[in-house]
Amino acid sequence: MLTERRIAVVVEDDADIRGLLEVVLQQSGFDVHSTDSGVAGVELVESHHPDLVTLDIGLPDIDGFETARRIRSVSDAHILMLTARSDEIDTVLGLESGADEYVTKPFRPRELRARVDAIMRRRTGLSGPAHGAAPAENRPAAQAQDEAATDEAHLRGFNGLVMNVATYSVHVDGEAKVVTPTEFTLLESLLGAKGHIRTKTDLVRRLRNEDSDAGTYVSASDERSVEVHVGNLRRKLGDSAQEPRWIETVRGVGYRAVARR
Amino acid sequence: MRFLPISPDDAVCTQTLGKLCSDLGPQCVDEFIAQFKSLLPRRITRLNQAHSLHDGAAGQDAALSLKSAATMAGAHGLAWLAFLLHDAFRDDQREVQGELIGRIERAGGTILAVLGAPGFAEHALRAYLGSANA
Numbered sequence: 001m002l003t004e005r006r007i008a009v010v011v012e013d014d015a016d017i018r019g020l021l022e023v024v025l026q027q028s029g030f031d032v033h034s035t036d037s038g039v040a041g042v043e044l045v046e047s048h049h050p051d052l053v054t055l056d057i058g059l060p061d062i063d064g065f066e067t068a069r070r071i072r073s074v075s076d077a078h079i080l081m082l083t084a085r086s087d088e089i090d091t092v093l094g095l096e097s098g099a100d101e102y103v104t105k106p107f108r109p110r111e112l113r114a115r116v117d118a119i120m121r122r123r124t125g126l127s128g129p130a131h132g133a134a135p136a137e138n139r140p141a142a143q144a145q146d147e148a149a150t151d152e153a154h155l156r157g158f159n160g161l162v163m164n165v166a167t168y169s170v171h172v173d174g175e176a177k178v179v180t181p182t183e184f185t186l187l188e189s190l191l192g193a194k195g196h197i198r199t200k201t202d203l204v205r206r207l208r209n210e211d212s213d214a215g216t217y218v219s220a221s222d223e224r225s226v227e228v229h230v231g232n233l234r235r236k237l238g239d240s241a242q243e244p245r246w247i248e249t250v251r252g253v254g255y256r257a258v259a260r261r
Numbered sequence: 262m263r264f265l266p267i268s269p270d271d272a273v274c275t276q277t278l279g280k281l282c283s284d285l286g287p288q289c290v291d292e293f294i295a296q297f298k299s300l301l302p303r304r305i306t307r308l309n310q311a312h313s314l315h316d317g318a319a320g321q322d323a324a325l326s327l328k329s330a331a332t333m334a335g336a337h338g339l340a341w342l343a344f345l346l347h348d349a350f351r352d353d354q355r356e357v358q359g360e361l362i363g364r365i366e367r368a369g370g371t372i373l374a375v376l377g378a379p380g381f382a383e384h385a386l387r388a389y390l391g392s393a394n395a
């Protein structure tokens with residue numbers, strides 16, 4: 001059976017660490033393009049349309065946060081931020097600038113490979129015509145609407161929000177919204193729960209492509225990451241935590257979809 | 262603050278490097294070691310520059326870079342010194358910074374000598390597999 005090659009971009013200024021990342025990703029089946037600069041990293045993303053980007057925070061030109069912001073404006077690639085810092089402020093800044101998750105350096109190659117494999121399984125589950133391409137917002141709205149209408153079985157929607165799990169698109173009151181694969185997964189999980197609460201632990205495991213009762217360790221930092229992703233999602237949809245239209249916070253527990261109106 | 266010197270026997274953990282070999286293959290680890298060795302002088306230069314320019318942010322970045330790479334190379338003593346140096350830059354302890362950079366320079370020399378031994382990655386892999394099978 002032929003296996004589709006996947007593409008990764010590595011942005012890392014330490015040449016020895018960059019070499020290790022290249023090998024880990026090549027062994028996971030990626031064609032790897034790498035650079036030591038944030039600006040060049042954005043160019044590589046624009047020219048190669050990767051599935052995955054690993055991004056160091058401390059880069060010699062623009063920092064990893066700004067690089068993530070620029071990458072996010074042109075790509076829905078999964079952004080894995082690598083940092084030697086464990087400060088929560090860095091984690092929050094990274095996620096707010098568009099990164100999907102964090103890996104701390106030094107990393108264990110075997111664990112990184114397992115994490116990358118889980119990411120790719122999740123993205124494969126989300127695969128559709130728009131996946132891996134430019135954000136849905138960049139396609140004509142009429143075309144996106146037509147695609148969304150072709151197969152109603154793939155549609156989830158309420159209160160003016162329509163998500164299509166086949167085309168991996170989200171519309172609010174007919175207007176396309178750009179969300180990352182991570183945010184799409186969270187939204188799909190919450191809408192699919194039909195009003196039941198999804199704990200932050202459930203959502204972390206969903207993002208890892210694990211069963212909610214897998215029993216795997218979920219750290220406070222993992223749960224904090226979910227909070228930031230949900231915050232980003234709300235901002236993009238135009239939702240409000242105080243007067244939610246789609247995502248309601250269940251304080252101290254997690255989130256649920258609000259009732260239909 | 263006093264620090265014990267790093268002896269050649271403790272300079273590089275063969276188990277760590279052997280596990281890396283087991284994960285990625287000895288050839289890849291040989292290339293990693295070669296790059297780590299060639300970057301060490303530049304990393305130490307960055308530390309010295311940050312110290313002399315009183316640039317705490319640059320010093321913390323340089324110390325973290327050294328700590329990450331040293332840990333992956335199995336040079337845990339060096340990584341520990343880099344960790345302490347990061348905190349010294351963060352806390353603006355100029356005297357401690359100077360002493361730690363001196364320690365790092367000396368430890369770096371020892372580590373380069375150990376890692377420079379021919380076939381060190383293969384040796385580390387055999388040691389790792391031997392202990393894993395024991």
